[in-house]
Each structure stands twice: as C-alpha cells, then as structure tokens.
Amino acid sequence: MIRAEVTELVLSQKRMKGLSWKEIHEKVSISTSPIVITAALLGQMRLEPNEAAKAAELLDLPKEAEILLTEIPYRGSLTEIPPTDPLIYRFYELVMVYGTTWKELINEEFGDGIMSAIDFDMTMERQPDQKGDRVKLQMSGKFLSYKRY
Amino acid sequence: MIRAEVTELVLSQKRMKGLSWKEIHEKVSISTSPIVITAALLGQMRLEPNEAAKAAELLDLPKEAEILLTEIPYRGSLTEIPPTDPLIYRFYELVMVYGTTWKELINEEFGDGIMSAIDFDMTMERQPDQKGDRVKLQMSGKFLSYKRY
Amino acid sequence: MIRAEVTELVLSQKRMKGLSWKEIHEKVSISTSPIVITAALLGQMRLEPNEAAKAAELLDLPKEAEILLTEIPYRGSLTEIPPTDPLIYRFYELVMVYGTTWKELINEEFGDGIMSAIDFDMTMERQPDQKGDRVKLQMSGKFLSYKRY
Amino acid sequence: MIRAEVTELVLSQKRMKGLSWKEIHEKVSISTSPIVITAALLGQMRLEPNEAAKAAELLDLPKEAEILLTEIPYRGSLTEIPPTDPLIYRFYELVMVYGTTWKELINEEFGDGIMSAIDFDMTMERQPDQKGDRVKLQMSGKFLSYKRY
Amino acid sequence: MIRAEVTELVLSQKRMKGLSWKEIHEKVSISTSPIVITAALLGQMRLEPNEAAKAAELLDLPKEAEILLTEIPYRGSLTEIPPTDPLIYRFYELVMVYGTTWKELINEEFGDGIMSAIDFDMTMERQPDQKGDRVKLQMSGKFLSYKRY
Amino acid sequence: MIRAEVTELVLSQKRMKGLSWKEIHEKVSISTSPIVITAALLGQMRLEPNEAAKAAELLDLPKEAEILLTEIPYRGSLTEIPPTDPLIYRFYELVMVYGTTWKELINEEFGDGIMSAIDFDMTMERQPDQKGDRVKLQMSGKFLSYKRY
C-alpha cells in the first residue's frame, strides 16, 4: 500500500459516509488546525498515532493505512505544474505576480533570509462582505536569516 | 522602451539614490498598500498618473517610463518556473504542499468556486516572537462562484 | 473510485446504450446549458443531486459514481499541453495568436482587470452558411477589476 | 529589422502619441474588424499596403516597418506557455476546462472535423449588466470535415 | 474500454492471426486509402459502421471495440514529443529543418493561410531506385486563406 | 557574425529590394530545387560558392555573410517546439496524428529501417481544384535498412 492509495481511500470513505472535513477534524483532533488534519489525510502531513487511530475508526481504514497516516509523507499534492484546477491556480498566480514584490518587501524589513514554509501556520475563514463574502487567509512563518560561518 | 527596462531603471535609481521601498511608497501614494505600489514599480501593477509623476520625479525617470508605469502590464514577475530564489520558492512550495487542502476546505465552506486573485488584497507585517520574529501575511480575496446559465 | 473512472464509465455506458449528449442533456437537466451538463459528465463541473440521480439511472452508474458527479472536481480535462487533438488545438492556437490582442482591447475598453472564467457562460450552435456551415460560439464572462485596498 | 521590433515600436509610438487602439483602427481601416487591425499591429496578422501606409504615417514608422506590417508574420504572440498574464491565462483555462466538452458537442453536431482557426472571425463587446458589466465574445469558424480520399 | 485498449487489442489480434495491414485494408475497405484505414485501427481516424463490423469480424473484436472504432478519437498517436522512434523522428526532423522554408514558399505562392491537415490526403509507395529504393510520399491539402470579416 | 544574423539580413534585403523567393532562386541557381535554395538562405542548407556569390551580389551581403552561406549550418529552423505558427504547426500535427501509421506501413513494405531525411528531396506545387486550390507536396527519401554486423 502506498500513500496515494490511502488518500484515495480516505476520499472514498468520506464520500460514502457523507462526512465533511469539519466533522472529521472534530473527531480526529479538534485542538489542531483543520488545515493540518486535512493536509495529513490528503497525504501531505502526518498524524499522531492516536489521531490516526481515530481517523481509521471513523473512516474504516485498514491497519496499514492507519500506520501510513503516521508516516512522514513524500510531500507534493499536485499532479501537474502549473496546476490546472482554477482554485489552486489562483494561488500559483499570486506567486507569479507578487513573488518579486514579496521578496523586496520581506528582505527590506527583515534582511537577507526567507519566510519558513516549515515553521509555518495558517488559518482560513469566511469574511462576510456585502459585495460578496471573501476568503481570508492568515499565514505566519518564522523568518530565517542566511547565516555566515 | 519596454516595461522590463522600466523595472531595471527603477531598481538602478533606487539603488543609486539609496532609497527604500518604504520611502518610495510614502512619497508616491501613502494611502495605497505598499504591496500595490511596489508591485507596480516592479512591473506587475499600474500606477495612477499622479503617482507615476511622483515616482518619475523621485527616481529621475524619463517621460516614456512614467507613462509605462500607468499602463496595464503583461503580468508575470518570475523569469523561470519554479522560481530558483529560495524566498520566492517557499511560497511556491506552500502551493504544492497545501494546494489540495485549500481546495477541499474552501470548497466545503463556500461551495464550487474560487478565491479571486484579482479582487484581492494582502498585507505583510513583522510579528515579534521570542523564538524568532515571524513574517505575517494576511490575504483576502473575494469568493467567486461557478455560475450556471 | 476516482473521478476519471466515472468519466470513463459515463463514456462507455453512453456508447453501449447508443445515447447522444443531446439526449442525456434532455433527460438530466434540460433547463441548464448542455455545455455545463456535458462538462460535468466529463469531470469538469458538478451536477445537482437530482441531476446526478437522473444521470445515474439513465447510464446505470453505481452509487459512488453518482455521488462523485455531485462533487466539485479537480478541473483540467486535457491529458497533455498543448493538446494533440486538432479540434481542441485550434482553440489553443486562437489563444496563442490572439492572446495579446484580446488583452489590449479588453483592457482598453474595461480598464485593468480580466474576463472571469468562473462567472462565465457560453453557447455553441450551428450557423448555416453557403460556403460551409460554421461553428458559432458565444461567450460572456463578468469583467473583474483589479482592486486596490 | 524584425517583426518583434515593429511591434515594440508600434507600442512605443502609440504610448507617446497618446493614441488608443480605437483611434488607430479608425484611421487605418474602419471597415475591417478592430481585432484584425490590432492583431496585425501586434505582429499576428498582415495589413494591406494602403493600411500599412496609414499606420506608418500615424505612428511615424520607418519604411521597413511599414513593409513588415504587410508581410505574413510568424504567428504566436505569447512569450511563454502557459501565459503568465491573468487576463490571457483565463482563456487558456477555458480551453483546459472545456476542451473535451467542446470536442464532444461539436463532433456530435457536425461529425468528424474541426472548427477552423483560419476561416474565423470574432467580435468583442461590452455587455452592460447590473451585477457588473460583462465581456461578450462572439466567435465563428468554418467547420472543416475530415475528408477521405 | 478506452480507445488505447482497442489499439492494443487490434495489434495483438493482427499479430496472432498473422495478418498484414494490406490484408486488413483489403478486407475492411479496399476503396479507401490504406493510410486512413490503418490510422483508424491505430486510434487516429474513424471507420464507417460497416467497415468496423468487418474489422471486428476479421480481428475477433468485442462489440464495444467495434463501436469505439466508429467514434471520433482524441487524436495524437505519439506517447512522447519529440518521438524517440527513428522512423517517426525523421519526419519530425523534416518539420524542424524545412518548416520555415515551407512557410515562405507556400505563403509566397498562395498568400496568407495554411495547408489544411483536415481536408488532406496522402499516398505512400515504393519508388524503385538503383541506388536503393525510396519511400515516396504524396501529400495534398486544401489551401485555407486567412479571412477578414 | 553568426548564421542567424545572415538569415535576418537576407530577409531584410529581400524585403527592401522587393524580391520574391522565386526571383532569388532564378538568379542564384535555377537548376537546383527552390526548396534547397530557400532553405539555404534561411540557414538550413549550404550554397555552393558560386551560388553564394550570386546571392551576395543580389542581396548586397557582406563578405562574411557570403562565406557563411557556404558553411554547413547548425540545422533547426524553429525557435520553439511545438511551432506556434499555424502553417508550420499543421505539418507537426500530421506527424503526431499519422506518425504511427507511417511507421506501420513503411515497415510492412520495406522491412526494418527508416526513410532518410538526408538523402531526401521534395517538391511543392499548386494543384488547381474547383473546391479550392490545394498544396501538393511530393517527398521522396531513400529507404535505409537497419543493418546487422
């Protein structure tokens, strides 16, 4: 069994049982960010053993799938680059359009280094708006300086 | 003269005059987001004529460059994909790792559609933290529903 | 089961039952555009639950396929870019040849922004012509302005 | 002198003289579609000699540029595929999402063949709409049947 | 069943029955070009129902394969570009070496337009030659003019 | 001076002197195929010294350009693959659609080997046709057998 099969199985069980990610998140690990839990079930993060056990029970997963959910995955969720799906492409487009701007402004504020994509967290919420609700994302990543030795 | 030459000229003048993006933003259009103003000067957004005039004066730009800054650019700031620069790459990596997760959660919350990358705004700020300061980004894009006709 | 398998199953059942897209459209949702219904059955749009039920009955699809037809798909119908099929390639060619022209004329008329591919509709019809009938396409997408915040 | 230099020169002269595509179209060949005239000036179509003469006079182009405008260009307006510019990308996205749908429906209606991208015309206009104006495109291409010999 | 499986099945049956393309052509549709019939059996063209029936009988194909042979295929016979097979690559090489020459000479003779790859026919025959026999190809495609509207 | 500059210069001189390829062919080497002569002037074949001298005189080329026209070029006339120009693309499409068919039929007729793209000649002519004139191409390449040693 490989991780991609676990992801496919998770999606199939979620579908047939009529579960939402919100319900799964509540059952598996309400104290952790739903982004982390969903990403793990999609093969991009790992679950703690007790979380994997709950997920396996909720979704009727076999033992090997449960163990695989606790393993560190080979990350990369997209099957092609650039992503063909419009929702995901828009994020890709933001990187293409604003990439150099982010670099200039982050480097000016923090000096030489990067925003970590590892020591990183984010939230996503609905922002009500008369002209149409908005998707609000907050991201925060530790700044890491280029070190000299 | 093409837009890429304007960008190169802007960077050269900024360098030789010892200006920061913060100073340029303050002089050109303090009421607008520094991300928009910086992006425009890097060839990704457009300036209003009075802003372009101020930018041209501050940076000693020729008339054609000033007009070009008011034109709608052919967007795309990266010369290669994936971006080789580590700071920009980390954002690209976030899309690759979390792309499918964002899709699942946004679609579950909002239904079928996307977060606009056009009706979109963002802020970037320093988030002090004992374990190392963090880059904090807030993004907000209008949700657009797939319509049926 | 994954969406690609549903698409393959739909095509196989349509073939063996001798159905046309027109007949399927009439049975599944005559009030909606045939483009939307066909696209959904090809894995690019979603059906409403009652439409999916009708499609499943008409095409003898299993329950999971029926549910999958109501899910928001990971869009992207082409297995390779540029598309090797001549009919589809011609549309791709139009984008390559006229892309910058469309940008110039739309931006001149509407200002900075894009034509939405989400709040979008289109029709396709036969246009009789003595020199050979023509394919007539009408597309209409909401104009979205780049916003400043 | 090569065609790309003509295009760059056209854009520069248009900018410095403050002309719009609409004004250029009116002066160069009002009876022809503005899409054809604009595409020619962007290096994708050819002008008739008298049109090129008018364009050269209006835009102060040298003789070789004027002749080049009457030559059949090596077509292809995009410097990279997929196009990074959001406005142009949306058209590209439509091909990716609806490509197989168009193929199915056109083939069902017309039989085996393609819509010509050569014997092809299109119009673009503003469609007023309370919820936001729309870009309306009408395309019509001759249907070409695969022939057997 | 998908078209690629039909192609694989055709090749397997042809192999086990010891048939040549020539024999298949004679049995399926001697009045049509062998290129068209072979291309159809390789998944690139369509057969008429009576031809498909003969092919199915000759090659012991199941009913769905027979129907699939009458469907308009998603064209594109090469699994990778550029083609790795030397025989096919040589044709690809001709396009790379002579592409611009063909464009110049066809455009000079016919004006702006293309040679159709749809209203197109070709023959292939052996040309005896003392220094070594030659492959002789004759191609003829309708010239299509760029139209102005 | 490099070959690409010679090609650009040839095209520029041809344009300014109002010469056609036909006229150039007649003056440079009427006994050779116009395809070879045109290809040489476009940087894909070589001219004999006396032909190059005539071409240089006709087109006012400097001495180094004249010598370069007699050199064996680094072949490859297309700046991008697949070719974006519709006329050239159609030939590319023929390779993609008929590539495997040509392989099957040539191999069946001649055995294991290829059609040479080196010991190769072709002609192009106008084929009058009531339904629209056609481009007629005749190609003939020596068959080369895979040898065993």
Next chain:
Amino acid sequence: MIRAEVTELVLSQKRMKGLSWKEIHEKVSISTSPIVITAALLGQMRLEPNEAAKAAELLDLPKEAEILLTEIPYRGSLTEIPPTDPLIYRFYELVMVYGTTWKELINEEFGDGIMSAIDFDMTMERQPDQKGDRVKLQMSGKFLSYKRY
C-alpha cells in the same frame, strides 16, 4: 501483450534462471553482435524468427512474446530524458560536451551530411590497463551526404 511486457518478462526469466547476456547471446545467435541480440531482447531491435524461437525456448516465453520479438519495435529505451542512471547519463554527457566538435570534424572530413545511426555497428570490449581497466567502444556508421535534387 505489449513490447514493454516482453522486456520485463525477459528480464524476470533471465534473473530466475540465472542466465547472463553472454549465455543468452551464445544460445540465440552467436554469429550476430551481442549488442544487437541484447538490444532486441530489451525491445530496441528485432530478432529473426529462428532466433526468437530459441530465445523463447531458453527463457520460457509465451508464443505472443516470441512473435513480438520478431516485430520492429517502437524504439526508445529510456523512460526519461535526460537519463537519471549515471552509466547512461555519461554517454548523454559526451553528446552534450562533444556534440559541436563531432559536427565540425565530421563535416570537415566528409562534407555536409551525417553519420548514420541506422547503417551502424558497434563493439564493446574490456581494455586492460594498469591504472584501471577501460571500456572500449568502437562505432562505425555509414556517412550519408545531404543530396541535392
């Protein structure tokens, strides 16, 4: 059954029977180059029927595999380019580093043309050397001149 499956089967049988290529070569066709025989068993060349029969007997191959070994394969042994395997990559590197040198020297010696990769043979042997044994390759390909017609 497809050729790739034959190759996989050959490798599996060779492994389980503990055979070397040398032994297979001796049993199948000692008079032919081991490179040709090995290449055929790896799906890149064809065997004569009597050779295929011997190979099938030695390796316990089914009838269809035996016939497939006599067919002209779709050549191309590498699953990705550039090849990731270091041994094969070194040959690829030689082409990249010495490609233009080979062209200059072969063209200077022979005139305009190529070394055939079809009428081609090679040998590989061990060259004892005190500083470490060497791989010695001898290649010989017929020179083919560009012909003018």
Next chain:
Amino acid sequence: MIRAEVTELVLSQKRMKGLSWKEIHEKVSISTSPIVITAALLGQMRLEPNEAAKAAELLDLPKEAEILLTEIPYRGSLTEIPPTDPLIYRFYELVMVYGTTWKELINEEFGDGIMSAIDFDMTMERQPDQKGDRVKLQMSGKFLSYKRY
C-alpha cells in the same frame, strides 16, 4: 568577455582566414588529439597557455580571449536538448536506443559502475568502404566502480 564570445570569434576568424580545423590543430598542438583542441576552441575544454598563445596568434584573438581559452569552461555545447541538428541528433538517438543495452553489457562485464566521461579519449577517422565510406569512432573510458565505504 565571456566564453561564448570567444567561440564566436574563433569561428569568425577561422572563416575569414580560410583555415581548417586540421590546420589549426597542426599549428596549436599537433601532439594532442584534434578532438581536444577543437573542443577547447569551441569552449568545451581548456588549452595550455602556450597552446592558447599559438591559437591567439593564428586567429588574431585579443588577450582576454587568449586567457579565456586557458580557463576551465562551463561545459555544454548544445543550445537546446534534444539537439535539432541532424548530425548531432544521431548520436543522441544512439543513446536513446542503445542506452539500456550498454548498461546491461557494461555492468555484466565490469560489475557495478560507469565508463568515465572524464578519463576518456576518442578518435574519429574515415573508414573507406565500397558501399560508402564510414565514420569510425573509437572511444575508451576508464571504468569506475561504485565503491562502498
């Protein structure tokens, strides 16, 4: 000055002075392989200072070009992969067709390791043949074993 400019200058001077690679080799370093000397002048190997001095004198190169010829170059002589030039492509094709065969036979003879492309030499000569002269290449590279530590 960069190495590519030296290569272009070498080719231009060689052309204008009517020198062959053979003559250059004889004057620069007759005791070294002509492949090495030619490769160095094409920017792929380095010359010894005295050789560079002779080359500079023979070809009237400026001092910086002479020094650059003694520098270790950034290797890679091809501007695109796969190479479009037919002569060079044939070598590339040999790697694609015989790559896995070479791997099997070298590994069987020598064990796990590679043929060095660094401790490597080769010769190229004309092999007279009644059926057409042949290009004969001899290559010899040190075998390097994968070591375990």
Next chain:
Amino acid sequence: MIRAEVTELVLSQKRMKGLSWKEIHEKVSISTSPIVITAALLGQMRLEPNEAAKAAELLDLPKEAEILLTEIPYRGSLTEIPPTDPLIYRFYELVMVYGTTWKELINEEFGDGIMSAIDFDMTMERQPDQKGDRVKLQMSGKFLSYKRY
C-alpha cells in the same frame, strides 16, 4: 517483478513489522554504511547476495525480490524534477545556489576535472547545538582529472 515493486514491498514490510532503518542496517550489514544499505533497499544501490538473503529473511521478501536486490539498479530515486518534497528540495536548492561556487573553488584547488559521484562516500549524523540540533553531512569523492590523450 520490477525493482520499483521491491522498493514498495520493502517499505510495506518495514512498516508492518515496525522496523527502523537502523535496525535493518544492523541486521543486514553493520560493517557497511547505513546510507549504502538504505539506498540499496530503496532501489539505488545493490546488496551482496548474503546481505540480500538477510534482508529477504528479515522482511519476508519473495525469492525474486531477493535476487533483484543484488542486481545493479537503473538509478534515479525521484519521480519528478525538481523534487516536490521540501527535505529533498533543499539539497536541490543548494546545487542551484552554490553550483557555480563549488565549480570555481574545486577547479581552482584541483585543476580541470570533477568530484566523482561514483567513488564517493558520505556520512550523516546529528550535531547537537544549543540553538537547535544540526544535520551534519560529510561527503568525500575522488577527484578525477580531465585527461588528454
């Protein structure tokens, strides 16, 4: 059975038996580097027969898998380039950022040549550090000089 299936089987058995690479290394060949043993089990190096026997016993592998572990693999462990997994990408990034620096410094110290990736060894260990433990890698590769013959 192919090598990729062995790798998948090894990972599955390791998972279900709860083994670590450290434990496997100790059981299979403690005297060899854990990097070599792990790489072999991941399909990138070969094991000695006695090591493969121990691995097969420990992991309950079938006989063909055991033999495959002793075969020289077709190397290349990444399914896509650039690698999407962040841990592996960082190494790729180091090559992109420091590649030219390594070349300059190694060439300055050793002359023209390369560091072997074949006669190569490395160790990986944890380096305790108050500010956060570090990954310490030591690599050593034989320097190979470009030879002249």
Next chain:
Amino acid sequence: MIRAEVTELVLSQKRMKGLSWKEIHEKVSISTSPIVITAALLGQMRLEPNEAAKAAELLDLPKEAEILLTEIPYRGSLTEIPPTDPLIYRFYELVMVYGTTWKELINEEFGDGIMSAIDFDMTMERQPDQKGDRVKLQMSGKFLSYKRY
C-alpha cells in the same frame, strides 16, 4: 546595471588581473568562509559594505557594482536545469540517487522536518589519498521541525 553584469565583470577583472579566488577571499574578508565570499561575487550571496568596498577596489568595479554586491540577490546560479557542466551535474546526480535515502534517514533520526539550506554552512578541502586525492565537503544545516499550531 544588473547583478549578472556584476558577475561577468568580476570574472573579467579577476581574469585580467590574474587573481585567484583565494587571493580575493584573503583581501575581502578572511574571517568569513571562502564559499560565502566567492558565492557573493558570483551573485548568490551579499557582501557587507566594507567587504564590497574592498572587492570593488581590488577588482576596479564601478560604484553601482559595489552597491549591487551588498544587495540581496535573486538566487539561482545555473542557467539551465539539469546543469550541463559535468562537475556541477555530479552534485545534481547525488540528489537524484540519494534523495530518498537522505529523507528516510534524516526523518528517522530527527522526526518530521528538513535540513535548512539557509542556516547552513559548509567547507571544502583537499583530502590527500594515495589512490588519488579526494574532495572533502562538510555540510551542516540546522534541523527545522514541521510545527503544528
């Protein structure tokens, strides 16, 4: 002036003045790693203002080049991927061959996370060896854990 021009100028001045990287390192900042200083002069890291002043004096660089050396560069030293230069390619090959091994062993030792390529240092030295001197590289990067929030 852009950074690539500074790099080219640095290399030209170093060449004409006969300086080594070692000498430059000693004059510019002996207390910093030669890898950092060389990388900065090659456009991949930044220098401190006093270091840039020394470099500018030593290499006769203009003022803008001096300032550019203190700016944070857009990183990425390779003009093509995979790198064609054999020395740099070997490092790339190590990532391809050992990438998954490094991931397994680092993750097993440290848990989920990566080795930083930002908080990273390395040394390169000559390791004398009777069988041929070796290139010894020591790398150390801070381990960064995936955090959960």
